[in-house]
Amino acid sequence: MNVAVIGAGWAGLSAAHTLKKAGCAVTVYESGHQPGGRARSVQSPDLSKPVDNGQHILLGAYTETLALMKSCGVDAAEHLHREPLYLGTPNNTFRLRPPRFPGGRAGMLFGLLGALGLSWQSKYHLVRSLYQLERKHWKISPDTPTLSQWLRNQKQTHAACKYFWHPLCLAALNTHPDEADAQIMANVLKDSLGNRHKGATDVLIANDLLTSLWPTQVCRSLNLHLSTPIRRMTRSKNGFCLNDRYEHAAVILATSAHSAKKLLADLPECNDGKTLHTQLSTFEYRRIATLWIELTQPWESLPPRPMLMLEDDPKQHAYGQWLFNHAHIKGSRNRNLLAIVTSDANVLESLPREKAVHYLLNQLATETGDACPMPTIRGHTFVVEKRATFAATPNLARPAAQTPWRGLWLAGDWTDTGYPAVLEGAVRSGLTAAKHVLVGRVQSCL
Template identity: 45%
Template sequence: MKLAVVGAGWAGLSAALTAWRLGHQVHVFESAPTLGGRARAVHAPTLDATIDNGQHILLGAYTATLALMRELGLDVNTLFHRLPLTVHSADGTLRLRAGRALPAPLHIAAALLAARGLRWPEKLAALRAVAALRGQGWRTPPGCTVQRWLERAQQPPRLCNLLWGPLCIATLNTPVEHACAQLFAHVLRDSLGAPDRSASDMLIPRCDLTALWPARVARLAAEAGASGDPGHASPTLEIRHPYTVRRLRHVSACGLALDDLPDRYDAVVVCANTPSTARLLATLPDCPGSTQFLADLDAFEHAPIATLTFQLAAPMHLPQPMLLLHEHRTRNHFGQWLFQGQDQEKRLLHVVVSDADALLAQERNAAVAGVVEQLREQLAMPMPEVSRHALIVEKRATFLARPGLRRPGNRTPWRGVWVAGDWTDTGYPAVLEGAVRSGRDAVLALTAAHETAVPRQEM
């Protein structure tokens, strides 16, 4: 088959690699100059440095992503800081760390019981909540929000503020009062509730997100192009960027084309965010089910994630690569997580603000000053002066994971057109693992559909 993949984020690159390994001819189109989509490296002019457009961590439970990286010949042990599940607050008031001496899920129970900063009633309440979820097969009532689930599980308010709330906003980028409890339960199932203890491990990249594995795909594509024979329909992997696809069109009984380009494709996989995907699909003629499909895409609401990067006048070594911050938005203390930078000099700190509308509504200097004040108050160590800073905002970093949201599968109503992305029905919130799985699954499904359709066309 000859496939076009529109978008070279983690979903698009996963789709392209899967298709190429299955023996297809693959053309990837990406509008940005850098691969990786919403998880990529960018140049920050104010810092004169390359940093990520937002901080991401992976979990040991992200089996598809880790398998993909290993298939690319990458050593995940050197590319990540691998930590047991760890939640340490910058001010030292909360310290929770899973041990390695006990098997799963006892290691999580032991971590909760040994946690510093939680009271015994809070520890026992957290254990009861996780045990109840496990007993219910990790199912929550239909339409239930995380806040409602916490109320039903009789979780103390202080525990919700210290632990459950930050975990919810970190995984779903949606406040507890609006977040889907079932998606949150899926995350807990595959991390805290997994039979493999390493599933709950936290993997923090040691390099920028483009270098993590998208850059390796670009090298593979260059090598495939250099060794390929244009006269034969052998497996090819070609990445065309920057190029923005603006139109899809059917050109024959079973062919598709992009814009006015001459290539004809057996299938197209659109791997963009929902607004871009909807705009592109709307260039195709209506067909049965297409109106509802586009309406489902339009129903998605998005939330921004902001990352404030501070360059310090002197090195600073955090006690952990990632620290929890207590936010107080009325004081412009918007930071939720603090990350040690990847620079060798240890002069960069990254502050992540999920659901960042409140920060963006503030005057920039006031917002930055508030976060600096937050760090100085909460860090249990002196912080050097800030010499420069950069603010990076992904306005559509993720969708709001509300209960009842209709998330489509990979197949669309249009013949030969498929979609992939973390917003499809992956069973996960908007996380990198969902994107990787979606890209893989879209290509596996379209390949199976093509193989069953070909005999019928030949009869």
């Protein structure tokens, strides 16, 4: 079977890899000059080596991604720094350190009870809410659709919101808790805290570029057309015609929702097609800003954690939420690197870039203090992804892989994976679309 995959992000590549392994003739069309999509690399003249467009983390619960790496012959232990979830500020105003044994939920429970910076009242309400959520099979009542509404209903304290719920929500959903879908947040918790697999809550950080985890290996064996944007997709006698030129029996559309909407416009009209078009029009997007800083030497004096929490407070021009210190990433290819990450970074939109960088560096200096002076900065680059993820808001109708057009399937982190816009969701969506192609389960309105 001759299949086209449009888009070489993690969704498209996982689909292409699966189809290729199953014996299909697969061609991947990618508009960019490199694969990886929103997990690609960027080269800045101010840094000595390329960096990812944004600092990513994976979780131990990302089982399909880890299985994919394995099937590509990549040793996860070699390429991913792995450690139990640790939430803590550089100056220890807050610290939640679940013990290594027992891991998972029990570990988190011990971690919460021993957390620094939370009162006993905060701990009690936090543990109670997590326990109740699990008892309700991680289902959120429709009366509290947003995370903030649910948190108020659960009587969560200011400190619990500030140090636990809000940072986790921004990191996982890239959406402010006032707007974030409480059910998607519960799904994330279910998959990590509610997961019986012991390492599910572990944090995994790539010690090299994300594309080197598996996309590079997969691309070597694929028929990949880079710098080839698909601008037009029409029906043809035997399937689909792309750019009035490339004929394929089946297509997996693995672009962003935004591009998918444009490409579907030239297909024959039908009612379900209109519904899909409306669904794709309702997506809103949120930014993620990453300030990459290269130092003249590794910053060893910070607490020995690759990921530290920053205390963001936009009213005080403190916009950074996480600090990643590559000095403490096992096997890092650039130990002099730091990343300051701001999720749901629309707040930075109105600021000139130099001003934003200035505020982020100021915040870093304030929060790390004199005890751990930062080595000299060699260079920095500020990467803002405008459409980093879709806004994970309540009642967002995310389309399934099936489309009304026979032989056309959707993939991407925005499809109905149950996950927010994350790598694991992208991989799973690609696997789902590929499986549909393989079993030939087609529902058509034509």
